[in-house]
Amino acid sequence: MDAPVPGSPLVPETMRAYGFTRYGGPEVQGYFTAPVPSPGPGQLLVKVHTCGLNPADIKVRSGRRAGVFDVVFPMAMGREVAGTVVALGTDAAGFTVGQAVFGSPSAGIGGLAEYALLDADAAAPVPSGLSLEQAAGVPVAVGTTLDVFDHLILSPGDVFVVIGAGGGVGSVTCQLAVARGLRAVGVASAAKHDLVTGLGAVAVTSGEGWVERVRAAAGGPVTALLDMVGGEVLHEALDLCGDETQLVSIADPVQAGTVGGSGVARRRTSEAYAAAARLLLDGAVSPLIRVEPFSRAAEAYTEIERGHVAGKIIVTLDED
Ligand SMILES: NC(=O)c1ccc[n+]([C@@H]2O[C@H](COP(=O)([O-])OP(=O)(O)OC[C@H]3O[C@@H](n4cnc5c(N)ncnc54)[C@H](OP(=O)(O)O)[C@@H]3O)[C@@H](O)[C@H]2O)c1
Structure with missing residues (x-):
């Protein structure tokens, strides 16, 4: 059977998307209608069910x-999706129409839309046992966590400080640290104390005096530190970790670099995403996700922009 193409009865000519028409603040965000893109070589056209924000x-x-x-206006927001393949470009071997996949949208394409293009080499089948809501949150939160663990040198019993422990990446990082036998010390607001404790980490409240509270909670030398906040918070954290090569900031890699630390090299590949999904199947991590309908995209981004989300938000396009 031939794969359906945009304009065929199965794939409409146009789609709804949520994104931005030019660079700017929240005022440039909104819903818009755009042509459904056609898959080029090495691309999959996916009907999007869920998108991670x-x-x-x-x-x-x-x-x-x-x-x-890469941005092409108007551009949908969202850099990770799960959905169903509806058409294949040439050289997209290994995928079939009707297959459930997840991954990163192609350059210049956003994911918060009814359809998105994915590069086949940055997409993976949704494994049996994983929901589309879970799969949409794998590339960024779980994928970044895996890349951080590949970057750092850690052994069971080591102390790993996680700043921003209650957010999308931080909550997964705490879970994987605990699963690998580390002593995870998670810094978060008082409101997230129970959430961080529930991840298996030692919760330390952010705010004035937090560095001393971390030293007290660590119970020994800090082996590694992952920062998700940056700015003044990272500045205060710079001498917490004795080995500067074990200091990583994904919020502010430039500042981390001033003392010999770094950001993390991301692997946005099918193999890396499949490995990240296996962490969920194995039970090593269980990402905290909250699912919101497409109609509440603006409210979801307002919350993310305030910077205090618990876990991460996944938007479903199936409920409207
Ligand atoms: N390089 C990459 O590939 C990559 C990948 C993923 C993410 N990132 C970046 O990493 C950062 C975090 O991403 P995310 O998805 O985890 O964001 P997120 O879900 O918004 O989490 C950030 C967390 O930091 C907490 N926080 C804010 N101020 C804090 C403080 N002073 N001390 C301790 N915690 C504080 C927030 O809640 P509370 O204050 O309530 O605790 C929130 O839970 C973002 O800047 C993101 O762009 C980079």
Whole structure:
């Protein structure tokens, strides 16, 4: 059977999307109608069921990543999706129409839309046992966590400080640290104390005096530190970890680099995403997700922009 193509009875000519028409603040965000894209070589056209939202979407919308990150206006927000393959470009071997997949949208394409293009080499089948809601949150939160663990040198019993422990990446990082026998010390607001404790980490409240509270809670030398906040918080954290090569900030890699630390190299590949999904299937991590309908995309991004989300938000396009 031939794969359906845009304009065929199975795939409409146009789709609804939520994104931005130019760089700017929240005022440039909104719903818009756009042509359904056609898959080029090595691409999959996917009917999107779920899309993970992230702070990076706001950085892209604001223009802070202009010149580094491909944007084609109007651009849907969202950099991770799960959905069903509805058409294949040439050279997209290994995938079939009707298959459930998850991954990263292609360059210049956003995911918070009824359809999205995925590069076949940045997509993976949704494994049996994983929901589409779970799968949409794998590439960023779980994938980044896996890349951080591949970067750091850690052994059971080591102390691993996680700043921003109650957010999308931090909550998964705490879970994987505990699963690997580390002593995870999670820094978060008082409101997230129970959440962080529930991840198996030692919860330390953020705010004035937090560095001393971490030293007291660590119970020994800090082996590694992952920062998800940056700015003044990272500045205060710089001498917490004795080995600067074990200091990683994914919020502020430039500042981490000033003392010999770094960001983390991301692997946005089918193999890396499949490995990240296996962490859920194995029970090593169980990401905290909250599912919101497509109609509440604006409210979801307002919450993300405030910077205090618990876990991460997944938008479903199936409920409207
Ligand atoms: N390089 C990459 O590939 C990559 C990948 C993923 C994420 N990132 C970046 O990493 C950062 C975190 O991402 P995310 O998805 O985890 O964001 P998130 O879900 O918004 O989590 C950030 C967490 O930090 C907490 N926080 C805010 N101020 C804090 C403080 N002073 N001390 C301790 N915690 C504080 C927030 O809640 P509470 O204050 O209530 O605790 C929130 O839970 C973002 O800047 C994102 O863009 C980079």
